[in-house]
Structures are given as structure tokens and as C-alpha cells.
Amino acid sequence: MSDTQGQRVSPGTPVVSVHDLDLTLGEGSRRVHILRGLNLTVSGGTSLAIVGPSGSGKSSLLMVLSGLERPTKGTVSVAGTELGALAEDDLTAYRGREIGIVFQSFHLIPTMTALENVAVPLELAGIDDAFGKAAEELTRVGLGERLNHYPKQMSGGEQQRVAIARALAPEPALVLADEPTGNLDETTGDAVAETLFAATAARGKTLILITHDIDLARKCDAIKVMRDGRLVDHAAPSQTNAVAAE
Numbered sequence: 001m002s003d004t005q006g007q008r009v010s011p012g013t014p015v016v017s018v019h020d021l022d023l024t025l026g027e028g029s030r031r032v033h034i035l036r037g038l039n040l041t042v043s044g045g046t047s048l049a050i051v052g053p054s055g056s057g058k059s060s061l062l063m064v065l066s067g068l069e070r071p072t073k074g075t076v077s078v079a080g081t082e083l084g085a086l087a088e089d090d091l092t093a094y095r096g097r098e099i100g101i102v103f104q105s106f107h108l109i110p111t112m113t114a115l116e117n118v119a120v121p122l123e124l125a126g127i128d129d130a131f132g133k134a135a136e137e138l139t140r141v142g143l144g145e146r147l148n149h150y151p152k153q154m155s156g157g158e159q160q161r162v163a164i165a166r167a168l169a170p171e172p173a174l175v176l177a178d179e180p181t182g183n184l185d186e187t188t189g190d191a192v193a194e195t196l197f198a199a200t201a202a203r204g205k206t207l208i209l210i211t212h213d214i215d216l217a218r219k220c221d222a223i224k225v226m227r228d229g230r231l232v233d234h235a236a237p238s239q240t241n242a243v244a245a246e
Contacts, residue, residue: 014077015173015206016042016065021074023060023229034060036229038074044173047200047207049217052226058210061226062178065208066099067091079173096125100167100205102196104179106159108151114138114158115147118166125170137165141195157188164196168203175200178210193219
């Protein structure tokens with residue numbers, strides 16, 4: 001198996017390994033230090049919430065973990081492959097197979113049906129029977145009757161379920177979720193969160209959740225707190241105070 005094909009990771013084995021990570025953006029007087037000396041290990045089959053105030057670096061960390069942003073310093077490995085060692089095309093292909101991402105704003109293509117929104121990324125990743133797999137994933141998240149609906153014909157909660165199906169369809173080693181309930185009302189958000197946690201747990205996937213919602217964070221196996229670009233605390237959910245506030 002080549003480095004760009006990744007590897008399946010058994011529970012307890014690290015899926016995410018981050019060492020001495022820095023991220024600096026801008027030049028000269030506009031240079032800003034976003035992430036500072038981060039170290040992080042997340043085991044297979046576990047869930048981790050990262051909380052903290054706005055501007056603390058949470059979403060920037062997610063961008064680096066996904067390979068959408070390259071760090072200034074340090075290393076990031078996902079499922080045994082160091083992202084920084086991959087050329088851009090290889091990194092894009094690796095992300096399509098091994099890293100599923102759920103964003104706050106859904107990021108569905110409005111001219112595609114729910115089925116197409118899930119199937120097309122699978123086709124691009126070279127996965128066989130993309131449309132059959134997409135239909136199966138949408139059915140798993142409760143949208144089996146909505147396959148041919150367009151995003152504008154769906155509620156916010158339904159659109160986010162499509163995004164969850166899209167993220168999980170390639171059977172990635174890592175699922176990243178950035179404020180996945182942030183655009184939803186409380187009741188809908190709770191239902192979507194339940195879908196996300198149930199779907200990742202049922203398959204033994206590793207989940208990293210970025211959120212301001214401490215109640216949502218407490219659903220994870222562990223919580224880390226980010227402040228000023230640093231991870232400063234690590235606790236079991238039952239021991240964590242409301243540190244996610246603005």
C-alpha cells in the first residue's frame with residue numbers, strides 16, 4: 001500500500017497525530033500567529049470536542065487537520081500518512097478518501113440533488129457504484145425519500161444530513177465537524193447532532209468537533225480547550241465547565 005492510499009486504523013491506535021504545530025498568516029506588520037506549538041493525538045474510534053472563544057484558532061486548526069491549510073511549522077498525520085509529505089494533487093485525493101468534513105453552512109451544490117451531492121464526490125474519488133453508495137448513505141441518515149430533492153427544497157436540518165452523508169460515504173478514517181449545528185434551531189440541531197454521533201460511532205470513526213456549544217461538546221469522549229492559538233486544557237466532558245462561551 002502506498003503512502004497516498006492511507007490505512008485503516010484500529011480502535012486505540014492514533015488516527016490524528018500533531019507535533020509542534022504552528023500556523024502564521026500574512027507578511028511583515030500584518031503577520032499573525034494563529035496556532036502556536038500545538039501537540040495533539042486522537043485515537044481511532046473516539047470523539048473529541050475543541051471549544052474556546054471566537055478567534056482562538058479552532059477553525060484554523062480544523063483547516064490544517066483537513067489539509068486545506070498547510071502549517072508554517074510542525075507535522076500533521078492522519079491515518080498514518082503525514083499530510084505535509086503529499087503533493088497537492090495527492091493531498092486532495094487523500095482528503096477525498098480519508099477525511100470527511102461537515103461545515104456549518106452545509107456547502108451543498110444548489111444545482112445538484114441530494115443524491116448527486118453525495119455521489120459526485122465519490123465518483124471523483126474513484127469509488128465504485130457511487131450512486132448506489134450515495135443512496136445507501138442518505139437512507140442511513142433518514143433521507144431515503146428525499147434523494148431527488150434539491151437543497152432549496154430541503155430544510156436546514158435535512159441539508160446538514162446530506163452533508164453528513166457526503167462526509168461519511170467514502171468511509172474516511174477521520175470526520176471533522178465545524179459548528180455543525182450552528183445554523184440550526186435547538187430542536188433541529190439536537191436531531192442533527194444525534195445523527196452525526198450515531199453515524200460515526202456505528203462505524204468506529206474518529207470525530208473531531210469544533211463548537212461553541214458546551215452541551216454538544218459534552219457528548220464527546222473528551223474535550224480540549226483552545227485559547228490564543230494554544231490547546232490549554234483537556235478533560236472528560238463531565239469535568240468541563242462552560243469554557244466555550246464568547
